[in-house]
Amino acid sequence: MRIAIFLVGTTLPGFHSIIQNIRKEFRSSVSMRFLDPPLTRAFKAPRNQYDADLLLHELIAFASPDADYALFITKEDLYSEPLNFVFGLAHDEAAIVSTARLDPRFYRSVMESEHDHVAAAKLFKERIEKEMIHELGHAFGLEHCDDPLCVMVFSNSIVDVDNKGARFCKQCRERIKSVSGKD
Numbered sequence: 001m002r003i004a005i006f007l008v009g010t011t012l013p014g015f016h017s018i019i020q021n022i023r024k025e026f027r028s029s030v031s032m033r034f035l036d037p038p039l040t041r042a043f044k045a046p047r048n049q050y051d052a053d054l055l056l057h058e059l060i061a062f063a064s065p066d067a068d069y070a071l072f073i074t075k076e077d078l079y080s081e082p083l084n085f086v087f088g089l090a091h092d093e094a095a096i097v098s099t100a101r102l103d104p105r106f107y108r109s110v111m112e113s114e115h116d117h118v119a120a121a122k123l124f125k126e127r128i129e130k131e132m133i134h135e136l137g138h139a140f141g142l143e144h145c146d147d148p149l150c151v152m153v154f155s156n157s158i159v160d161v162d163n164k165g166a167r168f169c170k171q172c173r174e175r176i177k178s179v180s181g182k183d
Contacts, residue, residue, distance in 0.1 A: 001028040004067035008074040009037035014125045052078035052089040072096045090138030102127035
């Protein structure tokens, strides 16, 4: 299995270590590419957000034909009706993750010392990695899981993201193995 990850007009902290963890979790080859943000009809000015379904549909045109799965990472805030926001979304073999609400600064967290900045950067990276694995899990065909420690548990808030595990539970791991054909 080949996964292509596209950074849409942004960079991510600690991205290379996240890529390594994605490779391990999916036991797949993972490539990374930068993509200039395309002109899009997905931005909805009254909401100041992007329609995740429409944006993903538009971005799929940029996916590599040599990849089995595509994951797009954007800093833009996303929503999908009827939800007010989403951390990410997946359709078929493609997914998108927004880093907007994963960033501690979105919640106006006070960072007064260098230690606070280091802790916030670590938390931001952990959140991004969880949501990347979660959305790729959907692209691989997984549904939401009931195991509160599984990365596939539904996250309705940033607290839910922080509380869930960073990896697949045994049951979800087995489903991924059956799709990918790798142990």
